[in-house]
Amino acid sequence: MSADQPAARGWRLPFSISFEQRMTTPKWLPALTSIGSLIVAFMIGGGVIAIAGGNPFATYAHLVKAAFGDIGVFNDTLVKASPLMLVGLACALAFRMKLWNIGAEGQFFLGAWGASAVVLAPLLPRDTPGIIIIPAMMLAGFACGALWGFIPGLLKAKFNVNEIITTLMMNYIAVSWVLFWVFGEWSESGFQMSPMFPRNTWLPRLTDYAAQIPQLAGLTLHLGILFGVIGSVVVWFIISRSRWGYEIRLIGDNKQAARYAGVNIVRNTVFMMMVSGGIAGLAGMAEISGVVHRLQGAISSNYGFTGIIIAWLAKLNPFAVILVSVLFGGLIQAGREIQPSGVPRMLQGIILFCVIASDVLLRYRIQITRR
Amino acid sequence: MIDWIVILQAGVASGTVLLFAAIGGIMTERSGVMNLGIEGMMLIGAMTAYKTAVVLGQPWLGLLLAMLAAGALSLLHAVVSIHLQADQVVSGLAINFVGIGLSMVLGEGLSKAGAVSLLPSITLPLVSDIPILGPILFTNHNPMTYVGYVLTPAAWFYINRTRPGLHLRAVGEHPAAADALGINVYRLRYRYVFVGGLLAGLAGGTISLAVSPGWFSELTTSGQGWIAVGLVIFAQWNPWRAAAGAYMFGALRRLILDLQGPQTLLWFANPFYYMPKLGFFLQMLPYALVILILFIGSREALKKRMGAPAALGVPYIRGERGL
């Protein structure tokens, strides 16, 4: 590290900083650095808001109130968090294998499209009962997302084509693909959206049970949040308890060693991209079946990209993904009312920066001593 | 009918943007640091340049500030990936998020700005009279296009025929060897990350002040930074190949717009005219083409055993490793 290099000619710091590699990392430290970097990020973000002419305290107070202030807005926050959980899990899983799936956004769109196709094509009769058509939509969403992951996965595994670029390009293609259907085939009398889906294709919401429990009236939280919660348990089990998870960790840590251990890298890479894409596709399905109830161009508040940040802030831990998703759901929810409109996006970026910068604390013990 | 001269002329202009960004990417990556933040840095550049032109009426100053703003952002990436040894992929993504968000925050309201003084159009005397090439290359171009013509050979010469270029290549291929000979690996990597930032900023400023003037938040660049990242790989880190790719993609952008205009195409009814929704497939074309050229490029690289700079993406730790 630079601190080991001789001090610049003539000028020296009044103290010396030395980096010492850690032999072991305490269990609580990753959580602490994540929280610490969140705080630092919000401070930096506040500075930028102040420079741009806003009042950071008022902005943040408003953010908290608009995201967690009462049961109604908290409901909205959780609604936003539902797709984030799945997308975050999709990213966390792929990143474990050092597979840079930056295409969750596109896979999300394709998942939404696949689920819509079940209703709009229609692949099943419109009056199919929900107990059948909803699983069919889930399956279609997962399959379409998986297909969108399969293409970059195959190119990566067989031809070593950089998956960062391919998944990103697939995002743009996915958006154009959905727009083609929204403007063209499935357009509702020329509008840039499909017709509303029939009720039997909607995921159950809390408010649907308002007749039995009146307190639930108006709460739009839908079954999709359970997909995320269950998904996190499944992903945790895969990573830390299953044989496949062992192979994922081995490939992610040292590909050569994985090959040496007889692990099939090509098959694992393609399969992982499909699973990751499928989970992101499921998020797309849940969003249109649980919230939007139609296919349109604007179905994602950058969920796919936010998932990357969530995965990283959660240190790829599936349970932490759930918590971080709620936080980011609040940020997106509250951000809609905040001016200037770029603030949530900017905060997300600064958070990611602080998180990766703080990672150095996990690897090194930093000592500051007076000269 | 489709006017090929116009398409190629516009292609050269908008290809210049990709060229700046890709050559910046090549410079950074040749030093061993991955450069995925181009899109975010271009947006910062585009916003800064346009804002300067709106507020101060100074497009040239705008370009300069655009370069500095993107350069400043790139230094963040440098600190995190060079000194803190963070994952360079994630750091590059973070640069994008910050770049997009920051430019949206600081560019608030810019899209409603009225008349703005932009970069002038220049027709070069004499050479513009050359048939075909004259109108395409030397007529009614913004000054940055001409800078682009000079940049490609200059970058190639710098990398391959000068002492700093030699050091740049050494740092990206074998930093330990360079370090053992007294080359400061850290300093050089900072320098070239910054150069990459400057050029990305210039690319952004060229968009908002000349090629497609204005500030449309994310849509200002609409993924051109990412196409540039793809071009860097396709170009095998060679400026000449990057230039070929950049101008080709520039022309393609214009072709896509012009394809939807005429009623007939090669004596057939133009499907894109009669069915506008097919235009969405045209919009996919550049992105699909990036995947295709990467696929072709990777097969070629496998065959010829070419590849990225050997130390690309690997933080250099000058370690006393012990025994």
Next chain:
Amino acid sequence: MPDITQPPDSTATSHFAVEMRGIVKRFPGVLANDHTDFTLKRGEVHALLGENGAGKSTLMNILAGLYKPDAGAILVNGQPVHFNSPRDAIAAGLGMVHQHFMLVPTQTVTENIILGLSEPRFFLPMAELDRRILALQEQYGLKVDPKAKIWQLSVGEQQRVEILKMLYRGAKVLIMDEPTAVLTPQEVEELFVTLRAMVARGHSIIFISHKLDEVLAISNRITVLRQGRVTAAGIPAQGTTKTQLAQLMVGREVVFTIDKQPCRPGEVVLAVEDVCAENDRGLPALRHFSIRVRAGEIVGIAGVAGNGQSELAQVITGLRRCSCGRVMIAGEDVANQAPHAAIQRRVAYIPEDRHGVGSSPGLSLADNLIMKNHREPPISNGWVLNLPMIRRQANQLKDQYNIMAPSVDVQARLLSGGNLQKAILAREMSAGPRLIIAVQPTRGLDVGAIEAVHHALLKERDRGTAILLISEELEEIMALSDRIVGIYEGQHMGELKAEEATLTKIGLMMAGTPQGDVAGRVNNVGELTG
């Protein structure tokens, strides 16, 4: 000590080119140099002898400015110096040729030589520079094409580039770190001629090695290090015997042979037949190579690094494709099958790169121990891992193979080289292998660890396992092998029985002259003459 004839405090006119006094260097957990002294006279070849881990490279890395000493003084031509970087050392006239060459593979010879110099300032007049380097080559007889890219050169040529690089910088003192490890006996001779020419021109040379014969052949004086301390300071090479040196180096009587049971070979386990393969650069690495290994015998492959040995191990274990030939393991052809095919047939593989291939640095010791058997009961049922079983097995292996680690949860990257190798051995041996491919199994280990590895290999052989031993340590090959096969440029150079093998004969095979039983290389005759 023999060299007390000189005045103890010679001033500016010191006839020492380099003096190192009381050098101390600590690394976490190790005292690499413990008040080490070293002196180099002008115009001599001074050998620095010691085992792996004795502290020779550390001492020389300090002299070359790569490491900073914790205590002690360095004098160059009688003047005290403080090096902050290799550049300072080079400026003082000290140049080091590292064991692993510090060359940029994609650049030309000339580019590598002028790298880091402040002249020329900006533009590179390549033709003029090439000419200058050719002139320098003339002076010292170091031939190599200045326009060639490094990756196109042989190892010997690359070493010449490293030497030229230092000479071009005006180095008066050359530090050569294990320079012969990568050379054929013939190339070693050429190197010695060059070194003598350099001494004749007034250069001084420090020659780091652990090979006794070479040290006695080239050096004027010898300093021996053991565990960071000097056990012999600058004794004259003349009149010193190999046995004396070995004792100084190891600290006890050294037996150059290992007691072993007579070999009782069984059926053929491994039959490599007529195999061709390419290396990473796409150049031929194996040319119609054939070899057989029977149960209960150790077959040693002797060859200079880079003659196809690594590729042979990779082809057998499925990590590299072969373009022709067959790899029969217990009667089944596994050529060009996935690595899993060899693992299934109980082939153990101790790879030469234990950090990059043989282990996963970020995973725990326990996870590293199940790399080969994680698919099968009792470690997993095919889908779900049996975590308690993994821990139990890991703790058992840790005790059995004496792996020094705080727990089985510690990351593999934190293990020392010796302990990591023990972990790899534990994993590979515990599977009850039918065939072991061992590549450089003792490289970089200390004496105790080397003996443990040898012991483990011999035990496996006596148990009836077939073993293919690939090593660049000729003494190791000779001590362990029942049969020795020479390899040169990917070709079979003949086979010797352990009893008839001599260093000379093996050396000739390594240099491309077939020896002994040529029956094994019938396939290659056409290739050789053609």
